[in-house]
Amino acid sequence: MSGDVVNLRQFRKQKAHSDKEKQAEQNRIAFGRTKAEKSLTRALNEKAEKTLDQGRLKRPGDAPDGEKG
Template structure:
């Protein structure tokens, strides 16, 4: 004879396993590790600093344009 199986619990377990499988696929497809995010932020910061250091004229030397409320 076989074991008695509670179908409600079986369906819930199967649904949880499928949901976890889908979540794992999404993490692989869309996710990035913390190290990757940190590396990208650091690269952007370094690029911004490089551009600022190598600017031909200081930012204050540019005249305000018509429509610029911040200046």
């Protein structure tokens, strides 16, 4: 039963560091954008949603827009 000796304290610190780095990368993507980039993304999403809704088929039993039922 021979194996490598691992220092758990260092392993935990290394894991915590890598977790923080992943979170930092996600934050840079989410919050590190200019106002123009955010508005462009919002406009593209709205356009894609409208295009998708235009292709949706209306069935006779469906509720009108804005109503649930």
